[in-house]
Amino acid sequence: MSAPTKEQKVKSVLTVYRNRDPVYGYRYVADPYSGCSQGCTYCPQQDQTVEISINAAEVLSRQLAKKPRETVGIGDKCDPYMTLEKHYLITHDLLQVLVVQGFPVHIVTRSTLVLRDRKILQEIATKSMAAVTFKFCSPSISVAKHLEPNAPSPIKRFSALSSLASKGITCGISISPILPFIGDDQKSLKQLVLAAKESGASYVLRAPLTLPSKLDKVFYAFLEKNYRELIQPYRFLYGKEGRVPESYWRPIDEMIETLAREQGLCTEAPYWTEVQSKQLSLF
Numbered sequence: 001m002s003a004p005t006k007e008q009k010v011k012s013v014l015t016v017y018r019n020r021d022p023v024y025g026y027r028y029v030a031d032p033y034s035g036c037s038q039g040c041t042y043c044p045q046q047d048q049t050v051e052i053s054i055n056a057a058e059v060l061s062r063q064l065a066k067k068p069r070e071t072v073g074i075g076d077k078c079d080p081y082m083t084l085e086k087h088y089l090i091t092h093d094l095l096q097v098l099v100v101q102g103f104p105v106h107i108v109t110r111s112t113l114v115l116r117d118r119k120i121l122q123e124i125a126t127k128s129m130a131a132v133t134f135k136f137c138s139p140s141i142s143v144a145k146h147l148e149p150n151a152p153s154p155i156k157r158f159s160a161l162s163s164l165a166s167k168g169i170t171c172g173i174s175i176s177p178i179l180p181f182i183g184d185d186q187k188s189l190k191q192l193v194l195a196a197k198e199s200g201a202s203y204v205l206r207a208p209l210t211l212p213s214k215l216d217k218v219f220y221a222f223l224e225k226n227y228r229e230l231i232q233p234y235r236f237l238y239g240k241e242g243r244v245p246e247s248y249w250r251p252i253d254e255m256i257e258t259l260a261r262e263q264g265l266c267t268e269a270p271y272w273t274e275v276q277s278k279q280l281s282l283f
């Protein structure tokens, strides 16, 4: 079932965070859509009306004009390559703005449609940095199909990653969200890290599933239907906070860190700023 959509003109498309995102590292965010039509079972954006910012490129061009150049994240609260993008090309137009104004980009997606924009990404990469992070919740085709019904299979995502990496675009994976008792076993995590390495990724990021109150009901309905035996363990683990405790997360976090380092992969997001780049060029 596809989400309802609404076209709108926005006054602002750029968000500037005070601090860098703890997982993806960017401070500037420019999302082409608000909401997402991909319908992942664990996502607070599912079932919301997707608002399509039809004038996003024009507004971004104006907003970036006086900003110092640093990495712009695309795909913070939506998938910028959801099916709608085939028709609207808003992500494509945002990238054109970044090329013209000389800004680096970090795209976060589960979709292979990003391949369509490889030439623009290559152009950005020659001037500063173009990074693409593919997200995965499991290496298993059937588990991924269950949880992310409208996203391409993990195999197709790795193949897209490989294609972009071979063209000089910085690529990595984010194992996110990690679902307790479904996608947190060592075998699955290792499979993802090895596939990332084989495909040409240079980094591995990760984040656990959170259950904000607006998602709670939908997610437990999903568990009831598909993983009934996990309802109690989830209630116990997530409590009222909607977050996993540190005692659960730390060993998983460390395991991924070790697996990634064994493969020579970085565990931090790529990042580019004009200031940093000028400093480096002095040495």
Ligand code: SF4
Pocket: 035, 036, 037, 038, 039, 040, 043, 044, 045, 046, 077, 078, 079, 110, 148
């Ligand atoms: S693709 Fe991303 S933003 Fe869209 S529903 Fe899935 S998790 Fe949410």
